[in-house]
Amino acid sequence: MLQHQTQRNFPKSVQMSLFSRLKTPVSEHFRRESDRDCVESSLKTKDFAVPRRKAMALILSAYIFAGGGFGSVAFAQQSLVGLREYVDTFDGYSFKYPKNWIQVKGAGADIFFRDPYILDENISVEFSSPSSSNYKSIEDLGPPELAGKKVLKQYLTEFMSTRLGVRRESKILSTSSRVADDGKLYYQIEVNIKSYANNNELAVMPKDRLVSLEWDRRYLSVLGVENNQLYELRLQTPENVFVEEESDLRRVMESFRVNKIAV
Template sequence: MLTHTGGGLQGSQAKAIVTPPPGFNLHQDKLDGYLFFVPDSWLPVTTSGNDIFYRNPRNVNENLFVDVSSPSSSNYSTVEDLGPPEQAAKRTLEQYLEELMSTRIGVRRTGEILSADKRVGPDGKEYYDIQMRVRSYASRNQLAAYPGDRQASQELEWERRYLTVLGAANKRLYQFRLQTADNTFENAADKLLSIAQSFRCKEVVT
């Protein structure tokens, strides 16, 4: 079982035992205050630059990571501070497209929001579940003299599905992001959705 240590959970949360289903490990970061289930075959990547990053060694398109906002620059009471789910989803999609922006000539990225919902987790906290699809188009003729010529020759390069869970605790915003290829999502949808919805963020004692 994979567990990060440091800090402590408050009150009854510290005594709660979270047991992953068969085939999964529990990843728990007690310092930053979050946990989730991860398939026991997925591997941690320690050089990603993220708070935590896992990848599926059998599928290079599947990975997940958690991002936590800086305690010095955020003041979130609940996830609803982001506005309704649809508004938070739009902002999240804009963030992803900005991150995925390419400096390659003739490359274009587009995205669409597939769903944005609010739910109450087993811990009583509110979370936003967001599904998005992002596509990358690349030109077959990157050396074309005119942008219109490059755009006319663009072909689909890749298409990804993103499952994002947003939550708030410790005055910080938590973002759980799971990525997979869109054309294989349906075959593993139940597993991937259960991974995403296992994410919880918790108050910690500093």
């Protein structure tokens, strides 16, 4: 059984950097962009697709993504069926993603890919500033349960809405830790968030304000520490899609690695 340390005390600047984000959340920024602006990469085959999308995938099979010319960032040969590896040697991380997903540039994260058909399904990586953080281990966050609460709080902050009649429901589904094949400890956090809205939020009578479900999503985070930095891989998917693609999405989560940066 893994032994977890209690949460440590850090300088104020380090504490403030936990799960720090840009002012505009990645997901909100992405939804406001048009498809014409977002599609920066070629479409690839959909070996990763569930049966209901295989027909469309075959149509796109001629558009194979060609990696290259990205300096320290390399798209390695796929080692799992339907997945392609993304390696960033400059920032020190790697992961595998569905090979037909497209990269969205300018989305706010260090790297951002999304499904070409399901716009609510995407993956991104963010990490703390190297100049203001001094993490030695993922256990600096405390046990996985405590880290899960921080992750959920950050999600709710990002998806806070100023619209009248909007209500969010959230819960932590699971928190766990694992030692990967690189010998490093990683935390995995899964949360569910539902968004409800009134169809007539200005109605005087409650009976005229009908509440409906806007979206129901699962958010999966993998946390790791290297180079004195906290790294987070984020995977977002609608709950109904997660049911169909769970095994493949978990392979994506388990592929995340943080790597030592060569000085």
